[in-house]
Amino acid sequence: MTSVDRSPRAGDGLASPARGSTRRAAARTGPPRKAPAGGARRGHDGWWPVLFVLPTMFGVVLFYLWPIVQTGWFSFTEWGAFGGQTWVGTENYVRLASDPDLGTAIVNTLVYTGIVLLGIPIAMVVASLLSRPGMRFTAFYRVLYFMPYVAMPTAVAMVWRLIFNGDFGVLNWALGLVGVDGPAWTSTPGFALVAVSIVGLWTSLGFAIIILSAGLKNIPSELFEAASLDGASPWRQFRSVTVPLLTPSVFFVTVITVINGFQLFDLLYALMGQGNPAIQETQSLVYLFYNEAFLRNDKGFAAAIAMVILLIVGAVTLLQFRMQRRWVTYA
Amino acid sequence: MPEPTLAAPAVPGTAARPAPARRRSSRHGSNAWAHVLLAAGGVVMVFPFVWQVLTSLSTNAQVMSVPPVFWPGELQWGNYAEVFSKLPFLQEFWVSVSITVVRTVGQLVLCSMAGYAFARMRFPLRGVLLALVLSILMVPSQVYLIPQYQIVNGLGWLNTVAGIAAPGVFSAFGTFLMMQFFKGVPDSLEEAARLDGANPFQVFARIMLPLAGPSLGALTIITVLWSWNDLLWPLVVSTRAESMPLAAGIATFAGRTTTDYTVMMAASVLAMAPILLLFIALQRRVIDGLAHSGLK
Structure with missing residues (x-):
């Protein structure tokens, strides 16, 4: 910590001859200093930054940074029944690579994310309807569409379980009206994942609508006026003005949706319930991690899963940023 | 926000007048369609919440009946009392x-x-x-x-x-x-x-x-x-x-417990009610806050 204190004083010395008790006076009367690029403006904060930053740094190091390092190390160890780790090299990763559950979890997570991404075009339609000139009750609609986003996932999952119930669910009853014999959604592999994804889409739609609405608001109305003066139909305006200018917002929503999609756990856990025979074929990456780390208590193996999740999420996010040049238009 | 931009073209002279008038009439016609679509979507969004409240006030027999009972008739407020004894x-x-x-x-x-x-x-x-x-x-x-x-x-x-x-x-x-x-x-x-x-x-x-x-x-x-x-x-x-x-x-x-549906529904209604009520009360601030900060 001494270094934290020393340097500002050194900075003081450089900036003005005043030191110690006269430091503040110097700050007042001294010549204006050039502001460095980082946005810091003064060289006279002394010990204060320590007071401001130390509590957060303490928590961040203790609960986040050091644990990240530890998990990296754990992924190369095996845990004994009574604690204590033994170095096993890459064994956990080798085991993971040949574990069929990993492939299942990756595919399931991708399918879930893909289905939830289908909400973005829907959100685009809703957002552009809401932003129509002269549109009324928009605040009311926003509340309706946004409610699933703020509602507790485990609590809404309870009613979705009833809706999806194979014997008396209202969804299968409705499907029966049109002559379709619905499956036992939450206990049939495949269908269970679709059910979870539908709820995921329903949950995240409101967020996409809000971000896209904000994006629409930023499109200058002159562009639409110019387009309509040129005789562009509403559909043409949507395609040639709205869509390109909305791509930065769409990109942002896509990145967030993918990152959240890879975190699928709450809905899966609550919608399927414990002891569901279909869980192994429906599990997500995070569920796989949770199961190994805390139900099967294989923490070294689970740490390797966590590192793989980090790697996949990082790679996918990087890929998205690389791809954005192809389709995102920055006005 | 949209109102001023609509009024603007109407200002300069008579020549511009017919166009905004036409736009306004077509606007009202097409907004009706927008309302139909938004309301239909809104029903889908809200249905689970409504269904949750309705089943939380039903009997387990009603919950499990086919075809579904949409209105429970006699409201089972006792389900809510059971929440406090069962969990x-x-x-x-x-x-x-x-x-x-x-x-x-x-x-x-x-x-x-x-x-x-x-x-x-x-x-x-x-x-x-x-x-x-x-x-x-x-x-x-x-x-x-x-x-x-x-x-x-x-x-x-x-x-x-x-x-x-x-x-x-x-x-x-x-x-x-x-x-x-x-x-x-x-x-x-x-x-x-x-x-x-x-x-x-x-x-x-x-x-x-x-x-x-x-x-x-x-x-x-x-x-x-x-x-x-x-x-x-x-x-x-x-x-x-x-x-x-x-x-x-x-x-x-x-x-x-996988079969006590009504108590489960009542418990989950109670669990999410504080946040939902807070959201409805502060909806503009919540939505703006989340939109500006971008992330959850």
Whole structure:
């Protein structure tokens, strides 16, 4: 910590001859200093930054940074029944690579994310309807569409379980009206994942609508006026003005949706319930991690899963940023 | 916002007049379609909530009947009373409230202070420390979950409010959010206070913090929502039903009893009601706050 204190004083010395008790006076009367690029403006904060930053740094190091390092190390160890780790090299990763559950979890997570991404075009339609000139009750609609986003996932999952119930669910009853014999959604592999994804889409739609609405608001109305003066139909305006200018917002929503999609756990856990025979074929990456780390208590193996999740999420996010040049238009 | 732009073309002379008139008439016609579509979608969005309330007031026989009973007739308010005897609802509610308050107050204090320092103070290693904090934003929570569990376990904090709340008191995202705000405040305000002899903490507390209202509001909303709804971490560090927050308590209850649908519905209605009511009361601020901060 001494270094934290020393340097500002050194900075003081450089900036003005005043030191110690006269430091503040110097700050007042001294010549204006050039502001460095980082946005810091003064060289006279002394010990204060320590007071401001130390509590957060303490928590961040203790609960986040050091644990990240530890998990990296754990992924190369095996845990004994009574604690204590033994170095096993890459064994956990080798085991993971040949574990069929990993492939299942990756595919399931991708399918879930893909289905939830289908909400973005829907959100685009809703957002552009809401932003129509002269549109009324928009605040009311926003509340309706946004409610699933703020509602507790485990609590809404309870009613979705009833809706999806194979014997008396209202969804299968409705499907029966049109002559379709619905499956036992939450206990049939495949269908269970679709059910979870539908709820995921329903949950995240409101967020996409809000971000896209904000994006629409930023499109200058002159562009639409110019387009309509040129005789562009509403559909043409949507395609040639709205869509390109909305791509930065769409990109942002896509990145967030993918990152959240890879975190699928709450809905899966609550919608399927414990002891569901279909869980192994429906599990997500995070569920796989949770199961190994805390139900099967294989923490070294689970740490390797966590590192793989980090790697996949990082790679996918990087890929998205690389791809954005192809389709995102920055006005 | 759209109104002025519509009125604008009508101003210059008679030549422009027919066009806006036509647009207005077609506008009303097509807005009816917009309302039909939005309302249809809205029904789908709201149906689960309505269904949840209706089933929470039905009997189990009605819930399991085919075709479904949409209106239960005699409302079974007793289901709500049973919530309190069949699961430790009050204890779980109290845990939820406690962890939400601790995390929110903690983040508001710590994140605004750290964000302020990163945005406007000059100190050695500032760039490095900031990079370290922000690097956490890229890392999925699974990567630090096992060591966090070990720390909380080592402290003897399993099944306690402190244990559930502790890691969430610190937030890289909150620090980033507050830093972004403080970066945008003009220097002049701070300089004036400094000239009056205020120390950095006084400048922060009296000048900067009062300006940060909207950002603090957004941070509050995000933290409350996440804290109330989060499942994975509480599930890991609490094993006894009465020391779980509601999100974990409901999931665990549902895992134990699969047939008591009506009580399960009543419990989940009660569990999410506080947040939903708060949202409906503050809807504009919640939506704007989440839209501006971008992330949950």
